[in-house]
Amino acid sequence: MNDYNEEKAYEKAKKRLDEEKGFYSHLAVYIVINIALLFFMSNLITFIDANNDDPGFRNWKFWNTILTPVIWGIALLGHGLWVFRERFFLKKFFKKSIFSKDWEERKIKEFMDKDKF
Numbered sequence: 001m002n003d004y005n006e007e008k009a010y011e012k013a014k015k016r017l018d019e020e021k022g023f024y025s026h027l028a029v030y031i032v033i034n035i036a037l038l039f040f041m042s043n044l045i046t047f048i049d050a051n052n053d054d055p056g057f058r059n060w061k062f063w064n065t066i067l068t069p070v071i072w073g074i075a076l077l078g079h080g081l082w083v084f085r086e087r088f089f090l091k092k093f094f095k096k097s098i099f100s101k102d103w104e105e106r107k108i109k110e111f112m113d114k115d116k117f
Contacts (some may be wrong), residue, residue: 023083030076034069041065 041061 019083023079026076026079030069030072034072037068038065 041064
């Protein structure tokens with residue numbers, strides 16, 4: 001029985017490690033891509049601005065340069081809150097949500113009890 005508990009603890013720790021690694025990979029890609037995007041857009045802007053004074057393009061470049069990191073940053077924030085949910089106030093919320101193991105276990109028990117009768 002002790003080996004079973006140790007194996008379950010190891011699996012849980014491994015899953016948490018994989019989630020954290022996934023978040024840090026996401027963060028690294030976010031930083032690299034947005035630096036490259038900023039560099040590319042600034043070079044594109046310099047090249048095209050010298051040859052074109054189109055207000056539509058100026059509007060496009062502003063929103064494209066700003067919105068990509070902002071929207072992706074919001075998604076990254078959500079990813080971080082999910083991965084580090086046990087360290088934040090969200091632990092109680094997620095414990096009762098459909099994303100928790102407790103909810104899954106309660107539903108399984110409910111279905112099993114329902115099928116007995």
